Amino acid sequence: MSGMRFTPKGYGGHRRDPEQVKRDGWYEQGVLAVSVHDDRLTWPERALVEQLGAKLYGPRPDREVRNG
Structure with a gap:
């Protein structure tokens, strides 16, 4: 008998x-x-990330997306 385990095998570590x-x-x-x-x-990279996010998922609720 192996002792008690508190996490299932494969979980933990x-x-x-x-x-x-x-x-x-x-x-x-x-x-x-x-x-x-x-x-x-x-x-410019941050702006691109913001634009991609807005295009794919819509504007963030806490920010307005600027056009132009």
Whole structure:
């Protein structure tokens, strides 16, 4: 008899950090998760992310999307 387990087998252990999850999503599925507040982006890149998000999902409730 193996002792009591508090988590099902296969659950627990190493938990990936959010950046690794995003990286894996890009490599494995072609899914890109980007924050408009990511400091690694330049302002034109942030604007592009904002535009893509608004086009695909509609404007964010806390912001107006500027035209032009």
